[in-house]
Amino acid sequence: MEVKKKIFGKKKTEKIYYHREEKRMYLLLIFTILWSIAFSCRWNWWRRNKPGIPILMYHYIGFAPKEAQNKKLWVSAKKFRQQMAYLKKHGVTSVTFKELKNGVLPDKPVIITFDDGRENNYTEAFPILKEYNFKACMFLPTQKCEISIEQLKEMQIYGLEFGSHTKTHPNLLKISESQAKEEIDISRKELEEGLNTRIIVFSYPYGAGAYNEKIKQMVKDAGYSFACGIKQGKVTLPITDNYSLRRLLVHGNDNIFDFMLNLKKGRSRL
Ligand SMILES: [Zn+2]
Numbered sequence: 001m002e003v004k005k006k007i008f009g010k011k012k013t014e015k016i017y018y019h020r021e022e023k024r025m026y027l028l029l030i031f032t033i034l035w036s037i038a039f040s041c042r043w044n045w046w047r048r049n050k051p052g053i054p055i056l057m058y059h060y061i062g063f064a065p066k067e068a069q070n071k072k073l074w075v076s077a078k079k080f081r082q083q084m085a086y087l088k089k090h091g092v093t094s095v096t097f098k099e100l101k102n103g104v105l106p107d108k109p110v111i112i113t114f115d116d117g118r119e120n121n122y123t124e125a126f127p128i129l130k131e132y133n134f135k136a137c138m139f140l141p142t143q144k145c146e147i148s149i150e151q152l153k154e155m156q157i158y159g160l161e162f163g164s165h166t167k168t169h170p171n172l173l174k175i176s177e178s179q180a181k182e183e184i185d186i187s188r189k190e191l192e193e194g195l196n197t198r199i200i201v202f203s204y205p206y207g208a209g210a211y212n213e214k215i216k217q218m219v220k221d222a223g224y225s226f227a228c229g230i231k232q233g234k235v236t237l238p239i240t241d242n243y244s245l246r247r248l249l250v251h252g253n254d255n256i257f258d259f260m261l262n263l264k265k266g267r268s269r270l
Helices: 002-042 077-089 097-102 119-131 149-158 177-195 213-221 256-265
Strands: 055-058 109-115 137-140 161-164 201-203 226-232 245-249
Touching: 055 226, 077 119, 077 256, 097 109, 097 161, 097 226, 109 119, 119 149, 137 201, 149 177, 161 177, 177 213
Parallel strands: 055 109, 055 245, 109 137, 137 161, 161 201, 201 226, 226 245
Antiparallel strands: none
């Protein structure tokens, strides 16, 4: 009887042990699945590579001041340098909108843009652009531009391109038609006179919802060849709508994996 009992007891312990192991395995599996789902939502590695030209959209380079409203638009100089180094390492060539218009493009083109004309574009971004021999296009709201004419001319001599971002950075849908027309027309004239060059590109303040067909037509009538919004994505060739070019927003908290996914797949997050 004793022997039987012992054997029986051992079997029971083994059963419990296996049961615990099984439970642990299931928990691990569930954890792995949940982690994979979370990872794939944050980093869209599973998207197909998208063809087309990436237009990177930056705003401010440096550390966001405490009172800054849109902190995600601030990319540190360290990250910006890392991103430029990534482009260089992967044989990417920066082009201007003028080159896009002429249609002669290198193998791996990218257009680097900055909105709002903040001084940090000159103090922080420009030295890094020079370091990597990259061109860029800066969109300036002529009456709210922090960069001086001397600074603009210095960057122009180096090869940077400038576009209009209106005069006073309004939401073009929230002002009258005649005011919108003036914002679009006058800013172009001011830039052309100040910089003694043709201005061929415009960017809509507040991007996505802040323009419509009428505004697009006004931009076209003013003589611009292209206009950028903030809709996420790459520009596929041939371009079907010159006045609604998509861009790739670079967030301040993006890491280099986000940057790579953004360039290849047109977005890095859901
Ligand atoms: Zn803006």
